[in-house]
Amino acid sequence: MKLQDSVIAITGGGQGLGRAMAEYLAAKGARLALIDLIPEKLDEAAEACKQAGGDARTYECNVTRESDVEATFEAIMKDFGQLNGLINNAGILRDGLIVKVKDGKVEKRMELSQWQSVIDVNLTGVFLCGREASTQMINNGDQGVIINVASLSRAGNMGQSNYSASKAGVSALVPVWAKELARYGIRCMGIAPGMIETEMTDSMKPEALERMTAGIPLKRMGKPEEIASAAAFIFENDYLSGRMIEVDGALRL
Known part of the structure; x- marks a missing residue:
């Protein structure tokens, strides 16, 4: 798929990895439909995309609400007239142990x-957006690509029962959708990032960052643009479908 003039929707597109991917794709001439909950972040991301060389429009949407998602993708089709790609990137963290024990007694449990x-956000939101994107692509006769953003934690990470389960589910949808949608000219792939530099890690103390990176074979965290380049690679290679690309510096949990 050629990125020039392709219309790509990105959930969580107003900040973090979503914005990084949007700017990267905009620089390659893509037109972006940025989906997020924070209007101010969306406006900033859209302006950055335009400065990078691509067109961008914003859509305030709660991906856990079916009616919101349906209305958003209908609006994208009305605004752009086509849909060629979706990056299912929106996600949240609510970390905690399933049970926390003190002096032999459970004192706290994951609520x-x-x-x-x-x-709801990480898995159901991916389902709803993937369903609506594929519906619009098929009805409009657009061949396209769906990319699900998972995580290294899909393999199971202590303190992340909820997050790990959601990202394992997101990963499992990749081969399912690849098989179901291939007949309509729609590919599906996944990206599983490892530890990536974010606004959160930027505020951490150097010694804490050093401890975090010590176990990564490449001895550094990934950069957002390295995730973005993986997304671009997926879009541009028409024989990639049904697989996960792990971008994690060889780190394994």
């Missing part, structure tokens, strides 16, 4: 709300 909120 159901901690579990459900992460599953």
Whole structure:
């Protein structure tokens, strides 16, 4: 798929990895539909995309609400007239041990709300957006690509029952959708980032960062643009489908 003039929707596109991917793709001539919950972040990201050389429009949407998602993708089609790609990137963290024990007694447990909120955004949101994107692509006769952003934690990470489960689910959807949608000219791939430099890590103390990176074979965290380049590679290679690309510096949990 040629990125020039392709229309690509990105959930969580107003900040973090979503914005980094949007700017990278905009520089290659893509037109971006940025989906997020924070209007100010969306406006900043859209302006950055335009400065990078691409067009961008913004859509305020809660990906856990079916009606919001349906209306958003209908609006994208109305605004752009086509849809060629979706990056399912929106996600949240609500970390905690399933049970926390002190002096042989359970003193705290992961609340159901901690579990459900992460599953709702990270997994149900991916399902809803993937379903709507594929619906619009098929009805409009657009061949396209869906990229699900998972995580190294999909293999299981202590303190992340909810997050690990959600990202394992996101990963499992990749081969399912690749098989189901291939007949319509739609590919599906996944990216599983490792430890990536973010606004959060920028504020950490040097010694804490050093401890974090010590276990990574490449001895550094990944950069957002390295995730973005993986996304561009997926879009541009028409024989990639049904697989995960792990961008983690050889780190394994």
